[in-house]
Amino acid sequence: MDSRLRSQADALRWYHTIDLGQGVVTRGVDDTPLRLGRIDFPRSLHGRTVLDIGAWDGFFSFEAERRGASRVVATDHFSWDGGGWGSKAGFELARTTLGSRVEDIDVDVMDLSPGRVGTFDVVLFLGVLYHLPHPLLALERVASVTRDLLILETVVDMVGINRPVMAYYPDRDLNRDPTNWWGPNVPAVHALLRSVGFTRSRTVTALPSAPYRAARAVAHWWRGKNGLERAFRQDRAAFHARKGAETA
Numbered sequence: 741m742d743s744r745l746r747s748q749a750d751a752l753r754w755y756h757t758i759d760l761g762q763g764v765v766t767r768g769v770d771d772t773p774l775r776l777g778r779i780d781f782p783r784s785l786h787g788r789t790v791l792d793i794g795a796w797d798g799f800f801s802f803e804a805e806r807r808g809a810s811r812v813v814a815t816d817h818f819s820w821d822g823g824g825w826g827s828k829a830g831f832e833l834a835r836t837t838l839g840s841r842v843e844d845i846d847v848d849v850m851d852l853s854p855g856r857v858g859t860f861d862v863v864l865f866l867g868v869l870y871h872l873p874h875p876l877l878a879l880e881r882v883a884s885v886t887r888d889l890l891i892l893e894t895v896v897d898m899v900g901i902n903r904p905v906m907a908y909y910p911d912r913d914l915n916r917d918p919t920n921w922w923g924p925n926v927p928a929v930h931a932l933l934r935s936v937g938f939t940r941s942r943t944v945t946a947l948p949s950a951p952y953r954a955a956r957a958v959a960h961w962w963r964g965k966n967g968l969e970r971a972f973r974q975d976r977a978a979f980h981a982r983k984g985a986e987t988a
């Protein structure tokens with residue numbers, strides 16, 4: 741193991757768990773390799789351009805590059821400008837260590853436009869939607885920079901209700917985090933995607949069955965982690981959406 745790299749990495753606060761090589765894996769709070777397995781990430785991105793919105797430490801940007809993308813642009817704002825508990829230092833250390841050519845733009849989701857960042861074959865919008873007070877407007881911005889495929893991952897709520905609805909999280913209602921605003925249910929995500937111009941969308945994560953969710957809710961409630969109803973209704977899900985006539 742490279743002990744200099746180990747101490748450089750340990751001096752930073754990481755969100756992502758990234759294998760930097762030389763035996764060093766960042767101690768991220770997020771099990772990112774596990775989440776990678778849940779978004780149906782295309783095995784090859786050969787020759788495709790990729791935009792990673794809310795990239796933070798850049799795990800998914802570096803993974804897109806590793807899978808052959810011809811150009812990858814990582815964007816973020818909140819975590820990179822020091823407003824949250826993170827910074828851009830992890831992204832920069834990882835990019836240098838991995839010898840990556842991923843580009844970066846500090847831009848708020850609400851300021852995304854073809855004029856500002858261009859358009860991309862594949863857009864990653866992972867773990868960001870529920871942090872935004874204006875989700876439909878944000879998705880319009882995201883759609884404006886997507887040429888073909890959008891991969892969206894989000895908190896979902898109201899699971900089991902068939903009509904498109906969203907849960908609103910005032911104050912610190914979700915995970916005691918004031919940056920969480922909305923949890924759409926799965927039908928709402930598809931409806932939102934349609935509203936902003938995606939002609940096809942599919943859910944790529946299978947949500948656990950109702951009996952499993954019920955058992956999990958009881959376990960959460962027992963440990964004082966969450967109320968029964970909430971734990972039953974909340975989850976995370978990933979979606980692929982496309983604009984063209986091609987099958988998603």
Ligand SMILES: C[S@@+](CC[C@H](N)C(=O)[O-])C[C@H]1O[C@@H](n2cnc3c(N)ncnc32)[C@H](O)[C@@H]1O
Pocket residue numbers: 770793794795796815816817818819820824847848849850865866867868871872
């Ligand atoms: C939960 S993290 C997800 C990071 C990464 N996309 C992933 O899935 O692992 C949420 C990210 O969204 C970013 N974010 C939140 N609000 C934003 C905004 N208005 N504009 C740009 N980025 C934002 C945060 O800075 C943070 O990097």
